[in-house]
Amino acid sequence: MPSPSIVWFRDDLRLADNPALRAAIDRGEPIIGLYVLDEESPGIRPLGGAARWWLNGSLASLAERLAERGGALVLRRGPADRVVREAVTDAAAGAVFWNRRYGGPERAVDAGLKAVLRDAGVEVASFAASLLFEPWTVTTGAGTPYAVFSPFWRACQSLPAPRAPLPEPREIAGARHPIDSDRLDDWELLPHEPDWAGGLRETWEPGEPAARRRLREFLNNDLGHYARARDEPAAGATSLLSPRLRWGEVSPHQVWHEGVATGRAGKFLSELGWREFAWHTLFHSPDLATQNLRREFDAFPWPRLRPSALEAWRRGHTGIALVDAGMRELWVTGYMHNRVRMVTASFLIKNLLIDWRLGEQWFWDTLVDADAANNPFNWQWVAGSGADAAPYFRIFNPDLQAKKFDPDGHYVRQWAPEHLSDDPPPPIVDLRESRQAALAAYDVVKRAARG
Known part of the structure; x- marks a missing residue:
């Protein structure tokens, strides 16, 4: 039997x-x-x-x-x-x-x-x-997890190379008498009343075949522009593999070995290393989504929440061009360019002085690639409370970021065109004044860390 x-x-x-x-x-x-x-x-x-x-x-x-x-x-x-x-x-x-x-x-x-x-x-x-390196195999000489990416990634690269991917099976012997199954439609995973997923359907095709196509397209057509243009949100130079990796439609081993085979994927593969760093951090700190990794940040003096400011950020109505463009891209497509993710997160935390956990929760609900490691890990990195953080200097100026990475306004024009009109919307906060308020708040953390 x-x-x-x-x-x-x-x-x-x-x-x-x-x-x-x-x-x-x-x-x-x-x-x-x-x-x-x-x-x-x-x-x-x-x-x-x-x-x-x-x-x-x-x-x-x-x-x-x-x-x-x-x-x-x-x-x-x-x-x-x-x-x-x-x-x-x-x-x-x-x-x-x-x-x-x-x-x-x-x-x-x-x-x-x-x-x-x-x-x-x-x-x-x-x-x-799901990972190139098991979390318990990459530790410091003292046996502790790494807190900084560069030595972490060097340690990973000193280990034996990731295994080769396994081939896809041609046949799978199914059971003669399959057991009862739910109907996928009965799970009601799709939105209705209202159906807000139109932009997701236009942007994405979930599933392993589409993931494999995208990996080939990126390595064949876009990799050559990646190192130069990956920070430009309108350039189309990023891999768009993050949701594929999040759901395991493609494995990191496949991405690694196919990337290595090109002979020119070094910078891209280091981003795969950043993904590893996030998961290793979660392994050692399971409460990453709720607790500051650097506990001295528990002393950060968050002001009383202004719900109207949080809602303006969520909907892309802050009056800051790059922030509004990014938040609207997120709402429509379930995705946001990584450079813009950093800018929008920094604006919420350091200009609006809103707790990073509220931003992390919004991204968790609206990103197709949100996972238990990368989402809170990257929010903590921006906040300065996480691994590899330099909080006193990393306050992104969204206007300067737009001038540097969207100089012709292509990205803003696509998602927030009113900012390029003769009568752009006013910002809900002064960038210079709010930056000074953030630095003052971080000084509280600095003093608390000194005891």
């Missing part, structure tokens, strides 16, 4: 370079793909609206690709420790395979499941698939 293998898909919605799927194929028994929408386990952060939209498309693509090869994707909803155990029972499964996660709550769920299933006689194995 066959004892099927369950492949528990998580943030690895692909067939190629999927070690968990490869292990199930090598075991030689029928395979059941499983995805669990877990919004109930302790500490698990529910997905934002844009992320739910992307997940819907990526799951539909994965299910179609599995079916083409003889497999199937089972969808179930609920706390993962219960749902996975129920799936094992329903399928009389003899093995469960998954690729590792690195957030604290996720690791707790996985460790508990692994222990319970093994006690029940089920084979369980987890694999490295």
